[in-house]
Amino acid sequence: MSLVIVGSVAFDTIRTPWGDRERIVGGSGTYCSLAASYFTRPRVVGVVGRDFPRKTLALLRSRGVDLAGLRIKAGKTFHWEGKYEDDPNRRTTLRTELNVFADFRPEIPAAYRNSRIVYLANLNPEHHEFVLGQFHKPAVVAMDTIRLWIETKRETLLKELGRVHIFFANDEEARLITGEQNLIAAGKALVELGPSLVLLKKGEHGALVFGRNFVFGVLAHPCDHVIDPTGAGDSFAGGFLGYIDKSPGLSARDVRRATVYGSVMASFAIEDFGIGRFLALDRDLVEARFRQFRKLTAF
Amino acid sequence: MSLVIVGSVAFDTIRTPWGDRERIVGGSGTYCSLAASYFTRPRVVGVVGRDFPRKTLALLRSRGVDLAGLRIKAGKTFHWEGKYEDDPNRRTTLRTELNVFADFRPEIPAAYRNSRIVYLANLNPEHHEFVLGQFHKPAVVAMDTIRLWIETKRETLLKELGRVHIFFANDEEARLITGEQNLIAAGKALVELGPSLVLLKKGEHGALVFGRNFVFGVLAHPCDHVIDPTGAGDSFAGGFLGYIDKSPGLSARDVRRATVYGSVMASFAIEDFGIGRFLALDRDLVEARFRQFRKLTAF
Secondary structure: OOEEEEOOOEEEEEEEOOEEEEEEEEOHHHHHHHHHOOOOOOEEEEEEEOOOOHHHHHHHHHOOOEEEEEEEEOOOOOEEEEEEOOOOOOEEEEEEEOHHHOOOOOOOOHHHOOOOEEEEOOOOHHHHHHHHOOOOOOOEEEEOOOHHHHHHOHHHHHHHHOOOOEEEEEHHHHHHHHOOOOHHHHHHHHHHOOOOEEEEEOHHHOEEEEOOOOEEEEOOOOOOOOOOOOOHHHHHHHHHHHHHHOOOOOOHHHHHHHHHHHHHHHHHHOOOOOOHHHHHOOHHHHHHHHHHHHHHHOO | OOEEEEOOOEEEEEEEOOEEEEEEEEOHHHHHHHHHOOOOOOEEEEEEEOOOOHHHHHHHHHOOOEEEEEEEEOOOOOEEEEEEOOOOOOEEEEEEEOHHHOOOOOOOOHHHOOOOEEEEOOOOHHHHHHHHOOOOOOOEEEEOOOHHHHHHOHHHHHHHHOOOOEEEEEHHHHHHHHOOOOHHHHHHHHHHOOOOEEEEEOHHHOEEEEOOOOEEEEOOOOOOOOOOOOOHHHHHHHHHHHHHHOOOOOOHHHHHHHHHHHHHHHHHHOOOOOOHHHHHOOHHHHHHHHHHHHHHHOO
């Protein structure tokens, strides 16, 4: 059992109406691997500059994250700056400094090549071929994407959707890709494009899962003050894939439980700026919130 | 056990991108009583003009709806015209002809005065006092409201919230009343204003229930093409209150199941224009969909 996460390890500057944070640790690979670390020992493939804090690397290692695939390169770490208004579902990117991430061509360590699950977090879809070609037939390939690739690499993105098993998308991305305003229609249309499972993330409204012949849904944990929504989607993917990595397969029961664990991890991520909430989180708290999710919708 | 619904019985003209309907039967009292009729024998208090079709009155009676409180007055029936765009959660009112509804002062028939549950669907909150004063201590008073009263009768509306047990609101109304953008915060703030139960309707995203010490949620039935969202909220209230009318009280279990039945009835209402879907609906189909709601979120 093994999960490889190919994504960004970065600095984020976050602006919200209730406070700002400058150059705190973020990135899809960071959130995803931290969230997955409560279930499995995830492997990260990414790149950082020499300015990236050793303390954070030590923290990730202490959580069982394997960093053999994380290159430390001369130069500066990827830096993203974003701003949230009162509605945390809407954000504006103020700045993107790719730095060492700009010409990142992920090299997969030999020890990772037999991994069971490969997750391509927010990669340029033109690089998928190069990355996936380095693996020996992973049982599950999962991907997420960003608005930038939908708008600038649409054809390649659609081709890549044809070969992944699991696709994570938020409501905006699902609508942009399919042209469907209705999210149920959008989810079904995404399944038609190839993935056998589509996880449609709806922020405060929870998540929907679409398969060939079923729809499953989970409500978001009721949170009356979202501190920082950054990384919620990546944490969702981490919880989901981390749980799946410890499951025998992708049975309906596994997928349902994995979706709830994904929602659990996302619900923690938004309770503090950056990865702050994960610093004081243990598996017992994760299990307690899993039970709260059950209570929220039981009837 | 008895439920009185005070609301509008009306004509609606509906415009959508996929079709229009002129002067079809609608109104909060109509939708709510039809939805409730699958659980109890609801009593309707309202007014129509002589132009209202007898066929519809016969249909309501055949569903067990008690129309002793429905006055037929010389003049024309209330007529509303609205338009939906691609996003069925947004609608524009094009025309409101109050007609016989303009000076409607609901008279409660003597036989209704001992009713257990009174629901004030979309009444001017200044008329609540007059209506409720005609009842002998109903066990449960429930209300909904509309944007118009929030904007023009705010003080009276807030006072009325202080004396009802159950308040139904959609997301827009909850935000307008409380000033809270976050729906969890808005729901909690509404409970602070008085009602012991707040049902927050979120359209395609389902519904949340807020009590003194709990939050419960239900997802919407996955519908990939909403035909006509008109009446979904009223049908939700009808399913909820109809089920509660047959329950011994307002236990957590009753409230959870009632919320799902409310969602079931709303999910049928949107599948056809006007009350069309209720013409071919029986209790078995209602129960089958109730089981689908369980399957949708079970894990």
